[in-house]
Amino acid sequence: MSLLLEPYTLRHLTLPNRIVVSPMCQYSAVDGLANDWHLVHLGSRAVGGAGLVFTEATAVTAQGRITAQDLGLWDDAQIPPLQRITRFITAQGAVPGIQLAHAGRKASTHRPWLGKHGSVKVEDGGWTPVGPSPIAFDPEHAKPTELNKAQIDDIIQAFVEAAHRALKAGFKVVEVHAAHGYLLHQFLSPLSNQRRDEYGSCFENRIRLTLQVTEAVREVWPEELPVFVRLSATDWVEDGWNPDETVELAKRLRALGVDLIDVSSGGTSVHAEIPVGPGYQTRFAERIRVESRIPTGAVGMITDSMQAEHILRQPQADLIFLARELLRDPYWPLHADEDLQPGLKAIWPAQYQRATHREQPIHESDLRDPA
Numbered sequence: 003m004s005l006l007l008e009p010y011t012l013r014h015l016t017l018p019n020r021i022v023v024s025p026m027c028q029y030s031a032v033d034g035l036a037n038d039w040h041l042v043h044l045g046s047r048a049v050g051g052a053g054l055v056f057t058e059a060t061a062v063t064a065q066g067r068i069t070a071q072d073l074g075l076w077d078d079a080q081i082p083p084l085q086r087i088t089r090f091i092t093a094q095g096a097v098p099g100i101q102l103a104h105a106g107r108k109a110s111t112h113r114p115w116l117g118k119h120g121s122v123k124v125e126d127g128g129w130t131p132v133g134p135s136p137i138a139f140d141p142e143h144a145k146p147t148e149l150n151k152a153q154i155d156d157i158i159q160a161f162v163e164a165a166h167r168a169l170k171a172g173f174k175v176v177e178v179h180a181a182h183g184y185l186l187h188q189f190l191s192p193l194s195n196q197r198r199d200e201y202g203s204c205f206e207n208r209i210r211l212t213l214q215v216t217e218a219v220r221e222v223w224p225e226e227l228p229v230f231v232r233l234s235a236t237d238w239v240e241d242g243w244n245p246d247e248t249v250e251l252a253k254r255l256r257a258l259g260v261d262l263i264d265v266s267s268g269g270t271s272v273h274a275e276i277p278v279g280p281g282y283q284t285r286f287a288e289r290i291r292v293e294s295r296i297p298t299g300a301v302g303m304i305t306d307s308m309q310a311e312h313i314l315r316q317p318q319a320d321l322i323f324l325a326r327e328l329l330r331d332p333y334w335p336l337h338a339d340e341d342l343q344p345g346l347k348a349i350w351p352a353q354y355q356r357a358t359h360r361e362q363p364i365h366e367s368d369l370r371d372p373a
């Protein structure tokens with residue numbers, strides 16, 4: 003029996019398998035509203051057999067969007083189109099998850115495929131980003147305005163309100179995005195945080211906002227449902243945020259009731275030298291799992307079903323997050339099922355049975371999405 007295809011339970015929620023659609027920005031929303039693209043994009047991955055389907059980084063305020071085309075959840079009007087998506091994902095037997103985010107100093111940028119680096123200027127429809135300190139990400143990015151205490155409180159509240167809305171929209175897992183050089187990570191890293199108040203300088207102060215946001219989200223997220231946090235385990239830069247600090251932070255997050263750390267890396271500095279290669283971040287997931295005693299998700303150049311199975315069997319992680327490979331092949335989980343459990347019945351949607359060379363009668367009650 004394959005571990006990758008086995009169900010996994012956190013609190014009262016059981017995922018049908020351990021394959022997760024990693025959050026992926028689509029830069030395709032207008033006014034933060036999900037549309038047909040998001041339904042088909044996320045819906046296809048649910049049809050393809052992933053156990054947990056995460057939305058892209060969904061902004062908790064308009065100012066916290068990476069681009070003007072990001073999904074958002076700062077307004078009640080943004081709930082119904084997401085509801086349509088969670089309904090479809092759930093009908094496929096998968097679990098809908100949402101990543102909540104604020105981009106901080108990396109907000110107001112161009113959609114990546116336009117090939118324009120840096121900030122969109124205010125006169126071109128952009129906005130001035132905010133951050134822990136007035137330090138730009140790089141020379142092409144705008145210098146952010148330093149957040150004061152009242153503005154920090156507002157952002158914590160925005161995460162709480164977005165979590166409330168996410169619940170109404172039908173999501174079962176919420177992930178706080180504290181990685182990739184976005185706002186919470188900007189507070190964690192001494193490269194971007196040079197504050198002298200209770201949010202800066204020492205480790206205890208730099209982790210304060212991530213802990214406050216997570217605690218506040220955990221408080222409003224139902225007891226029976228899990229909360230994840232995505233962390234960058236390292237900045238990959240001397241004197242940046244490092245793996246020892248991540249291990250310590252993960253312990254604190256576990257104490258707050260976080261159920262899983264989704265372990266990524268990088269994003270704060272353009273000078274990072276990242277040894278990108280198959281499973282290059284997995285060792286951090288393993289270290290946090292062992293030393294912080296909390297379940298982890300592994301992500302980063304995991305492309306092969308045997309590789310994924312191996313990571314779980316070591317065990318280096320508890321869930322496998324896939325991003326680009328699921329863009330290339332939304333049916334990756336169904337193929338993995340065929341690779342890892344030959345002879346067992348892969349749960350293809352009934353509508354696609356004829357593609358499997360295993361046409362067997364399907365009982366109406368086994369239909370994924372009973373009509």
Ligand SMILES: Cc1cc2nc3c(=O)[nH]c(=O)nc-3n(C[C@H](O)[C@H](O)[C@H](O)COP(=O)(O)O)c2cc1C
Binds near residue numbers: 327
């Ligand atoms: C198109 C695209 C959009 C992404 N958007 C997000 C995002 O919204 N939030 C996030 O935490 N990571 C985002 N990522 C990073 C992925 O979730 C993942 O961590 C990274 O791509 C490494 O996994 P992979 O090698 O399987 O692609 C994005 C990646 C891609 C390719």
